[in-house]
Amino acid sequence: MIYLGIDVGGTSIKVGVIDGSGNLLIQGEAPTLVGRPFSEIIRDMGACALDVLERGGYAVSDVAAIGVGVPGVADQQTGMVVFCTNLGWHNVPLRTELQKHIDRPVFIDNDATVAGYAESVYGHGAGSHSSVFLTLGTGVGGGIVIGGRPWSGFHGVGSEIGHMPMDIEGEHCTCGNDGCLERYCSATAIIRMGRQAALQHPDSALYAACGGNVDKIEAKTVIDCAKDGDDTAMKVFRRYVNYLCMALDGIIVFLDPEVIILGGGVSKAGNFLLNAVRERLKDYILFKDLPYSRVEIARLGANAGMIGAAMLGKKFVEEA
Numbered sequence: 001m002i003y004l005g006i007d008v009g010g011t012s013i014k015v016g017v018i019d020g021s022g023n024l025l026i027q028g029e030a031p032t033l034v035g036r037p038f039s040e041i042i043r044d045m046g047a048c049a050l051d052v053l054e055r056g057g058y059a060v061s062d063v064a065a066i067g068v069g070v071p072g073v074a075d076q077q078t079g080m081v082v083f084c085t086n087l088g089w090h091n092v093p094l095r096t097e098l099q100k101h102i103d104r105p106v107f108i109d110n111d112a113t114v115a116g117y118a119e120s121v122y123g124h125g126a127g128s129h130s131s132v133f134l135t136l137g138t139g140v141g142g143g144i145v146i147g148g149r150p151w152s153g154f155h156g157v158g159s160e161i162g163h164m165p166m167d168i169e170g171e172h173c174t175c176g177n178d179g180c181l182e183r184y185c186s187a188t189a190i191i192r193m194g195r196q197a198a199l200q201h202p203d204s205a206l207y208a209a210c211g212g213n214v215d216k217i218e219a220k221t222v223i224d225c226a227k228d229g230d231d232t233a234m235k236v237f238r239r240y241v242n243y244l245c246m247a248l249d250g251i252i253v254f255l256d257p258e259v260i261i262l263g264g265g266v267s268k269a270g271n272f273l274l275n276a277v278r279e280r281l282k283d284y285i286l287f288k289d290l291p292y293s294r295v296e297i298a299r300l301g302a303n304a305g306m307i308g309a310a311m312l313g314k315k316f317v318e319e320a
């Protein structure tokens with residue numbers, strides 16, 4: 001049997017055919033074109049899935065389950081996408097709509113949750129008791145796996161780590177609150193802090209790297225300049241690592257997972273980030289004499305969403 005993993009984001013719909021061992025056999029992609037009626041987006045998800053199956057020489061009847069990762073909140077029981085800001089979806093019957101085009105069992109969960117599930121099965125979390133996956137991108141997403149099961153909480157919002165409050169008078173967040181964790185721990189936060197620092201230090205390598213136009217500063221610009229030893233960029237990077245370690249410590253004191261996996265765009269900084277985080281995190285740890293969560297960089301990259309969605313489908317259809 002094979003499994004279909006669908007990763008639907010604000011830009012693209014990605015569909016992968018995955019075998020029972022988590023190997024990505026063939027994949028396809030279509031533009032999401034946000035703003036269309038949900039029925040059209042879901043029709044394209046179905047068309048993309050059928051196209052991928054045909055190209056791979058598979059029949060619809062070969063598909064044991066379809067898993068879908070969405071950038072929002074899903075209700076596993078009803079197959080509804082309750083809330084999805086990026087897609088503008090509110091109470092969308094994704095399961096029943098998708099089954100009009102491809103009639104196989106459909107399971108839906110948050111995109112970071114399914115990516116975290118993939119990392120917990122095939123990445124650095126393989127065989128672990130418990131793991132927390134963080135996507136450090138435009139925002140901060142979270143995926144929790146406990147005892148081999150994705151944990152989305154009772155109401156499906158249990159891993160919205162990016163919106164944990166961090167500062168009572170902090171930066172305004174897209175969710176409407178102020179001072180959310182993702183305002184300090186995302187790539188967006190590095191960009192904001194980098195641009196401010198560059199303006200304050202026109203003599204810095206960071207300012208020179210953007211040719212004096214700070215709007216061109218990306219997270220990678222800051223990280224590259226910090227790696228090259230620019231003092232201004234390094235101060236921004238250290239501040240970011242501080243925030244991230246506060247967030248990690250919050251996760252550790254609350255959940256004490258065996259492993260915490262860092263994914264998303266910022267994680268491309270690799271060992272430069274990992275070594276800094278491991279060093280700084282020690283200062284925050286409460287029980288200094290006890291072992292604590294291992295911190296790692298994600299291994300599966302951009303395919304984690306598709307693989308995790310498919311593996312979620314596999315898990316639930318086997319249990320059903």
Ligand SMILES: [Zn+2]
Nearest residue numbers: 163173175180
């Ligand atoms: Zn928020």
